[in-house]
Amino acid sequence: MSAPRPKPYELLTVAVTVSRRRPGERSPRAERFEVAIERDSTVLHLLYAIRRQFDSTFSFAAHFCKLGNCGACALRVNGDTRLACRVRVTGEALDIQPLPGRKVLCDLLMEASERIGSRPPLAATQDD
Numbered sequence: 001m002s003a004p005r006p007k008p009y010e011l012l013t014v015a016v017t018v019s020r021r022r023p024g025e026r027s028p029r030a031e032r033f034e035v036a037i038e039r040d041s042t043v044l045h046l047l048y049a050i051r052r053q054f055d056s057t058f059s060f061a062a063h064f065c066k067l068g069n070c071g072a073c074a075l076r077v078n079g080d081t082r083l084a085c086r087v088r089v090t091g092e093a094l095d096i097q098p099l100p101g102r103k104v105l106c107d108l109l110m111e112a113s114e115r116i117g118s119r120p121p122l123a124a125t126q127d128d
């Protein structure tokens, strides 16, 4: 009797629009990417893929729990406030924005203040 075969790896191309804003810029601008990523990856994985595939300066809260506990990865995803480390990529087009009312440091990286997770936020660190 043979072991069950692993589920085949399925690569998707996802249309993603993200808010970009460099320090010193007055207004954000939308930037669109076609990102190749494995189905069922998280939106946080998608943000890493944008950084890896297109722009190494793309900034977001990257150094936190990745388990849905700290709330540091909270973003607006298609108009809803969601934890990027918990939302799965299905192939649907995505529009990703910082949370309203939060000070944007760069792109999707916001000043730490509120949280939507169950534990206190970790100390804010500058994204690499």
Ligand code: FES
Pocket: 064, 065, 066, 067, 068, 069, 070, 071, 072, 073, 074, 083, 084, 085, 086, 117
């Ligand atoms: S990184 Fe998503 S909740 Fe902590």
